Amino acid sequence: MIIQAAIDFDFNIKTLDPDSDAPCKYLSHEFVNGSLNDYDTVMAFGQDCDILTIEIEAVSIEALEALQKQGKAVFPQPSVLRIIQDKRVQKQFYKDNNLPTADFILTENRADTAGHTAFLPAVHKLGKGGYDGKGVQVLRTEADLGKAFDQPGVLEKMIDFEKELAVIVARNENGETSTFPLVEMVFHPEANLVEYLFSPANVATGIEKKAQDIAIQTANALGIIGLLAVEMFLTRDGEILINEVAPRPHNSGHQTIRANDVSQFEQHLRAILNLPLGSTRAHSKAAMVNLLGEEGHNGEAVYEGMDDVLAIEGIHPFLYGKRFTKPFRKMGHITIVDQDFEKLKEKVIFVKEKLKVVAKN
Template sequence: MAKDFYGELQLGILGGGQLGRMFIQEAINYNVNVHILDPDKNAPCRKLCNHFECGSLSDYDTVYNFGKDLDVITIEIEKVNVDALEKLEEEGVIVYPQSRVIRLIQDKGLQKQFFKQNDIPTSAFQFISNVDSLKTANLSIPYVQKLRKDGYDGKGVKMIRTEDDLSKAFTEPSIIEEIVDFEKEIAVIVARNDKGEVKTFPMVEMEFNPEANLVEFLISPSTYSFEIQQQAEELAKKIANDLQIVGLLAVEMFLTKQGEILVNELAPRPHNSGHQTIEGNFTSQFAQHMRAIFNLPLGDTSARSNAVMINLLGEEGYEGLAKYEGVEEVLRMDGVYIHLYGKKYTKPFRKMGHVCIVNADRELAISNARKVQEILKVIA
């Protein structure tokens, strides 16, 4: 890079939520000047960055003007104006992950095509342009319908289990996928820098909230066989290299009951499935992302200990100024680390924070995490 890394580079992040907040905490250690663009004037990053701008992430002029005087731009959410990022790249601003990668991953249909073209195992799928094409689909009910664009944290996903569910189906362009009879949902986070160095974090096991359809409980490292873990990690490396991505890539997968691994979705940024790395690994996902986008040597991803991550979600029936119950009680437990995201208002299933529970005894880490789930609540 043209400037010395330590203390002079101007880094822009599109999105000022909890991922940006945790990334800033790492960037501070290297004196990186962080600029944030977010549409919410009360975004969690607003008081932590060097410069905060309230504005639309999807508006061309806003994104272009935000980034034109910066050295490096990265993202914490995929829903951004890619045309503006392409223009900034043409003018010499470094954008990682690259705009072409973001454009592909923004569209779940293009993701699926990428998997097919690169021999990456995934579930059977079909493109759907409108409701009428659902009625003549080649895939038989039941199946999963996903909006091609703008879905996140379980939004933009519907289960079509019976003919009656077609009346509630999405009308926008979407894909339908064969329902996978999986044993476990797993994930691997992989990092790649511009030198082509690639490293994966150990495979993790996930449990999802059935109502909100987002990660509720995560266990690291996995206790599945070495062969399964190696297969998942090699698959993540292949995807990173096929994409030639620079930065972090979260690869969400299904492990079927037959022992087959199928790739579900990609996220080109720090991810909910990697929060446990802050306390549980020698290098956190946020430190690794910073190393990758600044083309520094990638860090040691080994696990320090067993780590369980639980999301703190807004409780059902509560909406308004956030209030946290049970904080003192869970802090009396050994190995409990609370991360609150600085969100002023709560609502049902909103991500308000996470807790990491570490212990040399895996079963004790899991049982302590279950206790934290019962005790710590976000109400209003």
Template sequence: MNRDITDLKIGVLGGGQLGRMMLQSAIDFNLDIHMLDPDPKAPCANIAASFTQGDLKDYDTVMAFGKDKDLITIEIEAVNTDALKALQADGKKVFPQPEIIEMIQDKRKQKTFYKANRIPTADFILTENKAEVLANKDFLPAVNKLGKGGYDGQGVQILKNEADLEKAFEAPSLLEKLIDFKKELSVIVARNESGEVKCFPLVEMAFHPTANLVEFLFAPAEVSKTIEEKAYQLATDVINQLDMVGLLAVEMFLTQDDEVLVNEIAPRTHNSGHQTIEANITSQFEQHLRAILNLPLGATDLIRPAAMVNVLGEDGYTGNAQYEGLTELMELSGVHLHLYGKKITKPFRKMGHITLTDSDVTSLKQKALKVKEILKVKA
């Protein structure tokens, strides 16, 4: 950018919790941030320089929102990429680039990209409908993933045997070999227009057994240096092959044979990087802004070990959110609470997260388990 960054009018598609935390970093840089979101009570509604209620998937809405912006970015992939392409053709900066968002919106195209670029990933078969899934029953055990529309654990079915086949999707999807993994890992990697690339330290994740959402995250991941380097190289290869500008979350499997496979990618700030706000020199949100503004990327060093616990709405409760256990939670040392400004809770809705830091990894894990039991979101 030739102009001063404080003179730029920046538009963000999406006004959820990721946008809220991005805004908190943007305030430090005195950036002019404007948000578009379909929810009039979105977490960013009252704190952006301006907030527009509108459909992120509607061409005319996105065009109208972007026409007076200098730079446009996203906090969610479910956006109209044709409008973003048109805005880019009109001379607007759009990061990540629209064609990359479009590819990542479709898990089938994602997997095909990995295969074409020799990026290690689980074996897969593309399927058009349920009948084609049934015809490939010999491929089981497998994971059936919707090509488009899946989000936060939705659009994924585990098919272990023939009895599970009734859960297969009647839509274009993929059948991915079920991996017997030791750990689920993630690397957040950033790249600016100048081609500078930096990875955040590798983290490991534990998922909720029914909601299929990240429940715990630990940084650093407890793996060998060799595996760590494999993961960083893989994340770097993916963002360079994409020629992407921005922040990319690369979720990975560590197999029983110590191979590292790419599972999925997200072209934005990500749940697996929330701990960076307190635990790293630069947060993922600041790094995203640095990348899209073509500023030098910040140091990603981990200051001290950290855990992240997602605050999810309790099963069985829908309505005005009430937080039980807040006082007890805040008595613990090394605890930082982030609530996302969502008034209404429902089962497994992401209402916030808790970051914990501790110099002792064993103590950190014990504290993470304790925190999960203390704070409850009910209605």
């Protein structure tokens, strides 16, 4: 989707991906198959690039730092990625910069974690390597401590939250910032990733401004160039706490392609090229439903119910070009727009019930 936005600007795009049949292969001007974590591969890839950017944090930071020293523009900056790539460092960054977040304890291994029973209930997260709900364990009681990770991690106090929210903020080299409307996310109970969201979030007056201000403060504290997705908890007493951040276009902003003047993908490009940031004005209320592979289905993907959902006004599918499905794999998303919030919710339920990603018989 970054590439699709770049095409409108007539940029020449070169991509690196570990999948030899990655969807980006068929949109890029040049495609390189290789590991994102291999120093030599990333170094060789970047030699003829003017600007390098990422869409996943799991990449060789050492190579990006070396390319930056060669004079290449690397956004987000490797220094920012170092903070965000390790959740332990990320949480300490919030504390050191007076950014609101849940109480936490840094843990070294399972035995160390077992010594903090008084801190439960809590969420245990791997310091490095977690992604889309992987590397996260909920520890409610002492009986759950056997599930704790036997690697460096962070134990976060469990928050009694009312809603999970997110703000996407863009920042360019001039220090100009711009935020998209606050969104409300609903997570899949098993896959622990966003199942659907609503934009704007249905919150009390003043909460959106407070959340957007925190997002801007976080982006400025990091000094990030590019896009930053800030995931937050809204507590039952009206507090906003930062959960995690992602230094890239994010699931919580996919609906902006149809719902806003500029999409998050175009805004990211504007930011890393130090262009004026675009208007984030929303044309209507919007929702986004993730299309996840159905349980029990592995194989070539088939989208059942597509005719039914396309017959409804305001429904826009975005399929990711992944040939094979498996349980809970992100295969695409559906953006839904409507001026009426109740109708929007009805359409979300309809899409969730009708559209299924299954394996070809």
